[in-house]
Amino acid sequence: MNTYALETENVTKTYQSESGVINAVDEVSLQVKLGEFVALVGPSGSGKTTMLSILAALLKPTSGKVILDGQDLAAMNEVERVSMRRNKIGFTFQANNLVPYLSAVENVELMLRLNGRLDKTGKMRSRELLARLGLAERLHNLPGQMSGGQQQRVAIARAMIHNPSLVLADEPTASLDTERAYQVVETFAGLIHEQNRAGIMVTHDLRMCEYVDRVLQMRDGKLVKIYTNKTEIMDLVKGKTN
Amino acid sequence: MKQIFEISGFLALKEIWRNRSRFLLVSLVIALITLLVLFIAALGEGLGNGNREYISKLDAQLIAYQSKSDYLIAASRLSKDRVAAIRRVDGVADVGMLGTANATLILPGDVKPLKVALLGIQPGHTGEPAVVQGQQLSTDLADEVIIDKNTALRTDLKVGDNLTLRTTQGTQDEFYTLRIVGIADGQQYSLQPSIFVPFYTWDRIKPKSEAEINNPNPVANVILVKLKDPAKINEVSASIVSQVNNVETATLKQAIQALPGYSAQQSTLNLQGGFTLFIGVLVIGGFFQIQILQKVAQIGVLKAIGTANPTVALASIIQIVVVTMVGVAIGGFLTFLFSLSFPPTVPIVFNGTTTAIAVIALLLIGPLSGLVSTRYAVRIEPLKALGLS
Ligand SMILES: Nc1ncnc2c1ncn2[C@@H]1O[C@H](COP(=O)(O)OP(=O)(O)OP(=O)(O)O)[C@@H](O)[C@H]1O
Ligand SMILES: [Mg+2]
Numbered sequence: 001m002n003t004y005a006l007e008t009e010n011v012t013k014t015y016q017s018e019s020g021v022i023n024a025v026d027e028v029s030l031q032v033k034l035g036e037f038v039a040l041v042g043p044s045g046s047g048k049t050t051m052l053s054i055l056a057a058l059l060k061p062t063s064g065k066v067i068l069d070g071q072d073l074a075a076m077n078e079v080e081r082v083s084m085r086r087n088k089i090g091f092t093f094q095a096n097n098l099v100p101y102l103s104a105v106e107n108v109e110l111m112l113r114l115n116g117r118l119d120k121t122g123k124m125r126s127r128e129l130l131a132r133l134g135l136a137e138r139l140h141n142l143p144g145q146m147s148g149g150q151q152q153r154v155a156i157a158r159a160m161i162h163n164p165s166l167v168l169a170d171e172p173t174a175s176l177d178t179e180r181a182y183q184v185v186e187t188f189a190g191l192i193h194e195q196n197r198a199g200i201m202v203t204h205d206l207r208m209c210e211y212v213d214r215v216l217q218m219r220d221g222k223l224v225k226i227y228t229n230k231t232e233i234m235d236l237v238k239g240k241t242n
Numbered sequence: 243m244k245q246i247f248e249i250s251g252f253l254a255l256k257e258i259w260r261n262r263s264r265f266l267l268v269s270l271v272i273a274l275i276t277l278l279v280l281f282i283a284a285l286g287e288g289l290g291n292g293n294r295e296y297i298s299k300l301d302a303q304l305i306a307y308q309s310k311s312d313y314l315i316a317a318s319r320l321s322k323d324r325v326a327a328i329r330r331v332d333g334v335a336d337v338g339m340l341g342t343a344n345a346t347l348i349l350p351g352d353v354k355p356l357k358v359a360l361l362g363i364q365p366g367h368t369g370e371p372a373v374v375q376g377q378q379l380s381t382d383l384a385d386e387v388i389i390d391k392n393t394a395l396r397t398d399l400k401v402g403d404n405l406t407l408r409t410t411q412g413t414q415d416e417f418y419t420l421r422i423v424g425i426a427d428g429q430q431y432s433l434q435p436s437i438f439v440p441f442y443t444w445d446r447i448k449p450k451s452e453a454e455i456n457n458p459n460p461v462a463n464v465i466l467v468k469l470k471d472p473a474k475i476n477e478v479s480a481s482i483v484s485q486v487n488n489v490e491t492a493t494l495k496q497a498i499q500a501l502p503g504y505s506a507q508q509s510t511l512n513l514q515g516g517f518t519l520f521i522g523v524l525v526i527g528g529f530f531q532i533q534i535l536q537k538v539a540q541i542g543v544l545k546a547i548g549t550a551n552p553t554v555a556l557a558s559i560i561q562i563v564v565v566t567m568v569g570v571a572i573g574g575f576l577t578f579l580f581s582l583s584f585p586p587t588v589p590i591v592f593n594g595t596t597t598a599i600a601v602i603a604l605l606l607i608g609p610l611s612g613l614v615s616t617r618y619a620v621r622i623e624p625l626k627a628l629g630l631s
Contacts, residue, residue: 049629053625056546058546058624058625059625079550082545082548082549082550082551083548084548085546085547085548085624086547086548086549087548089548091546091547093543093546093629094629095539095629096539096540096542096543097543098543099253099540099543099544100540101256101257101259101260101261102256102260106256110547111547111548113248113249113252114249114547114548114549115548116245142260158547
């Protein structure tokens with residue numbers, strides 16, 4: 001019996017380049033439970049984005065399995081993966097997160113619309129979620145009329161509104177100042193715990209690990225260390241570990 | 243499928259609405275192209291019509307020319323005995339002589355004289371246009387005239403009025419007064435308004451050189467032939483050529499193509515219209531291509547969150563179609579407004595078929611020119627959302 005929302009087995013992604021074969025992701029096996037918020041960290045070029053793309057059903061691994069809700073993403077064709085992305089996965093990206101010509105609430109509703117599930121309840125839930133994220137006054141603003149932090153919060157609402165099993169965030173705080181970054185990650189963590197999703201955040205900023213349950217550290221494509229213990233994580237956050 | 247339409251329509255229209263000034267600008271460019279294309283088409287129709295109107299409205303199927311006249315009406319000469327000979331050919335229902343010439347219509351007061359086509363026809367025979375007001379011509383010799391609607395519009399002449407024509411006889415200008423008995427619909431010939439006189443009257447008053455003045459034998463330019471059965475046109479045409487000396491025949495279509503300048507003019511205008519459409523393709527195609535290039539990340543995000551490719555493609559097509567339709571509608575309306583302000587002397591005719599063809603062509607250039615950008619949109623990788631290729 002599989003108790004994990006997400007489980008990978010020996011996921012490898014290799015790229016052919018002029019200087020030879022690069023293992024961008026190298027035999028990574030990991031598990032994330034529902035209600036668990038995990039950070040993926042590591043130096044530049046360690047394979048974080050590549051790993052996230054594979055988990056997001058955007059990229060097919062060269063080998064290995066990616067089991068989401070009991071289904072192997074690695075074995076799916078593009079059409080099936082598109083369907084997984086809109087049903088089971090929620091996203092926030094580093095930049096250009098929102099559709100620029102849709103208002104905050106339209107951006108959130110788009111996720112339900114894509115799934116053919118935009119009804120009265122859905123519209124109400126979208127507004128409620130945005131209100132919870134402190135955007136009650138911004139429902140009808142276009143992305144261009146909102147600050148980076150506000151946009152990131154709209155993106156979080158969009159990533160959660162359709163009740164996905166897996167929520168992924170790529171550098172959600174990259175364009176924010178520290179204070180706002182903390183706020184955004186804290187809210188994000190709160191929602192993931194409360195709504196019982198599996199959450200994975202890629203980040204450069206170790207301070208953001210304060211709100212996560214586990215930290216997965218990558219180097220040269222490999223998963224080199226997992227921090228589960230809260231004290232260990234806090235040491236990492238405070239910069240006491242390498 | 244319905245859901246794809248709903249989502250792509252939603253995305254396409256929202257984007258247009260939220261960027262309406264930019265899209266309107268493109269629509270306006272399309273509107274100007276539409277205006278241009280419709281006017282070129284109307285000009286082609288107007289000029290072509292001014293050239294061929296009389297011939298194309300003839301109640302005859304064949305035109306008999308003097309042999310080797312290259313279907314040039316003014317260059318052809320046929321004497322009276324040809325008329326009788328052609329009439330005897332099996333399958334011929336009626337024949338009528340046609341003489342063409344130019345004359346100047348002298349108008350009362352300070353009004354500028356009007357150049358008209360002076361056409362000699364045989365009253366009661368094919369070639370005489372049906373009047374919409376007044377009466378047909380009475381005899382072959384009468385001092386009567388039927389004017390066409392164009393002449394009437396430009397001169398205010400009415401049934402019952404007398405008109406004065408000036409023609410050159412040898413070296414002398416002569417004036418002739420004729421009574422208007424009827425007005426026919428538009429019957430322009432050689433881009434001039436037309437007046438119709440009985441054949442022998444025509445022979446008397448048409449401009450003549452010194453040598454022609456004393457020629458006692460009236461000569462027509464061509465003979466119009468009406469068939470008993472228009473379906474037998476080939477057989478009858480062959481019979482005429484074999485049984486009557488020194489004639490060649492043309493269908494109305496051939497005759498029109500052979501009118502001086504007609505084909506050259508039409509193909510020039512068609513080329514201009516086609517070229518304008520081509521510019522339209524480039525403008526619309528260019529705009530949407532640039533817009534897609536600017537939207538790569540945004541389309542990447544849409545795909546990453548699970549928007550299917552058909553939805554993205556359809557949204558792109560819907561946008562192009564909407565922008566084109568709005569542009570063509572504005573352009574059509576502008577054309578209509580402009581057309582109201584044109585005097586009847588401007589050879590611009592909005593013919594239903596030609597306009598419809600132009601509009602369809604204009605509506606097609608949008609999707610056609612958008613093929614490239616739509617293809618591009620479909621090929622954008624969702625990984626672009628993560629800033630990866
Ligand atoms: N499309 C590709 N083709 C070839 N090599 C690639 C490609 N994408 C990534 N790589 C390589 O794979 C490795 C991992 O890249 P990745 O972007 O996943 O790292 P990262 O941990 O996200 O780095 P950063 O923190 O700088 O964003 C790098 O060495 C990179 O050069
Ligand atoms: Mg990265």
